[in-house]
Amino acid sequence: MQHLRGGGDVMALKEETLEVGKKLVALCKEGKNLEAIDNLYADEIESFEAMAMPDGSTESKGKKAVRDKNVWWFEHMKVHSTQSEGPYPNGDRFAVRFKYDATDKDSGKRETMEEVGLYTVKNGKIVREEFFASA
Amino acid sequence: MQHLRGGGDVMALKEETLEVGKKLVALCKEGKNLEAIDNLYADEIESFEAMAMPDGSTESKGKKAVRDKNVWWFEHMKVHSTQSEGPYPNGDRFAVRFKYDATDKDSGKRETMEEVGLYTVKNGKIVREEFFASA
Numbered sequence: 001m002q003h004l005r006g007g008g009d010v011m012a013l014k015e016e017t018l019e020v021g022k023k024l025v026a027l028c029k030e031g032k033n034l035e036a037i038d039n040l041y042a043d044e045i046e047s048f049e050a051m052a053m054p055d056g057s058t059e060s061k062g063k064k065a066v067r068d069k070n071v072w073w074f075e076h077m078k079v080h081s082t083q084s085e086g087p088y089p090n091g092d093r094f095a096v097r098f099k100y101d102a103t104d105k106d107s108g109k110r111e112t113m114e115e116v117g118l119y120t121v122k123n124g125k126i127v128r129e130e131f132f133a134s135a
Numbered sequence: 136m137q138h139l140r141g142g143g144d145v146m147a148l149k150e151e152t153l154e155v156g157k158k159l160v161a162l163c164k165e166g167k168n169l170e171a172i173d174n175l176y177a178d179e180i181e182s183f184e185a186m187a188m189p190d191g192s193t194e195s196k197g198k199k200a201v202r203d204k205n206v207w208w209f210e211h212m213k214v215h216s217t218q219s220e221g222p223y224p225n226g227d228r229f230a231v232r233f234k235y236d237a238t239d240k241d242s243g244k245r246e247t248m249e250e251v252g253l254y255t256v257k258n259g260k261i262v263r264e265e266f267f268a269s270a
Contacts, residue, residue, distance in 0.1 A: 050225040088251050090185040095251035095267035096199035098231050116223050116230040116251055118267075131232035132223035132253075 013092055017121045021087025021094035024119065024126070028084040028096070033074070037067050042125035050115070050133035066129075077102040080110075093120050148227055152256045156222025156229035159254065159261070163219040163231070168209070172202050177260035185250070185268035202265075212237040215245075228255050 020040055021110065027036040037045075047060040053069060060066050079102045086096035096117045103110040120128035141225035155175055162171040172180075182195040188204060195201050214237045221231035231252045238245040247266065 048225070050223070085249070086251075086269070088185070088249065088269055090183070090265065090267045093267065095230070095253070097251065114220070114223065116221075116231070116232065116253075118251075118253065130225065132221075132225045132228070134221070134223055 016124055017089045017092055017094050018087065020121045020124065020126060021089055021096070021119065025084050025086050025096055028082070028098070031079070032084065033070055034067060037063065037070060039071075040126050041066065042122065042127045044127060046128045048128075048130040050131045076105055078105055087119075092122065093118060102121060142224045149224060151259055152227055152229050153222065154257065155222055155256045155261060156231070156254065159214045160219050160221050160231055163233070165216070165218065166214070168205055171204060172198065172205060175261050176201065177257065177262045179262060181263045183263075211240055213240055222254075226231040227257065228253060230254075 005106055024036050024040055027033065027040075041089075043062050043063050045061070045066050047066045047069070049058045049060075052058050053060075054072070060069055061122040077100075079100060080088070081101045084096055087094040087097075088096070096119070098113075098115045098117060100113045101110070102113065116132040118130045119126050159171050162168065162175075168183040176198050178198050180196070180198055180201050182201045182204070184193045184195075187193050188195075189207075191230055195204055212235075214235060216236045218234040219231055220233075223231070231254070233248075233250045233252060235248040235250075236245070237248065250269075251267040253265045253267070254261050
């Protein structure tokens with residue numbers, strides 16, 4: 001019940017969310033997604049994908065699992081260009097809009113992917129990420 | 136715990152979410168936001184804005200309150216163009232990316248606004264909308 005908190009707390013919460021969001025977007029724009037995970041993610045990060053990973057799961061828990069998933073993706077995709085727009089904050093969460101132009105190295109298929117990432121911040125770290133993507 | 140459901144249920148859920156999302160985006164693209172509320176929103180809709188409305192609140196409950204908020208917005212803004220991209224589904228939720236080029240009729244200030252809307256679908260109707268916007 002955010003509206004029951006004191007105004008100062010709400011403002012501090014917003015500032016923290018916005019600051020983490022700006023750092024994430026800046027790093028993603030430079031392709032430094034792994035650095036973003038290392039620096040901005042909490043150890044207990046929970047990650048929810050829109051589409052299943054190769055092992056069939058959509059959920060990952062813990063910094064190592066999330067990092068491994070990203071390493072896998074970058075190893076299997078040749079990324080031609082990315083767009084990262086945001087952050088768009090609300091309370092302790094912020095959204096980011098991603099577009100990727102990338103080729104699957106295995107299939108050779110090149111496509112444009114659109115995605116919205118929704119991030120939850122707690123004590124200055126990202127504790128949850130959820131992805132929404134076109135089917 | 137979506138991963139504990141049967142596969143058929145998960146697929147049906149995704150289809151329903153996607154279908155409602157496509158209808159919402161199509162109506163928003165035509166500027167028929169009120170028609171989207173009338174047809175796609177549940178009576179018990181809960182709405183959470185990123186920025187406070189004129190009365191200072193960020194939350195609205197019930198179809199009438201949400202509709203009134205939209206009527207107010209369209210009365211106070213001259214909309215030059217809008218972009219609605221998506222839907223980007225995941226489970227029972229979908230995201231939409233909005234961009235508005237609009238002028239505040241009172242102040243005469245024209246600006247581009249970017250926003251991500253996150254919608255929750257239940258029994259074929261939108262029961263929750265949450266907005267994320269640049270500060």
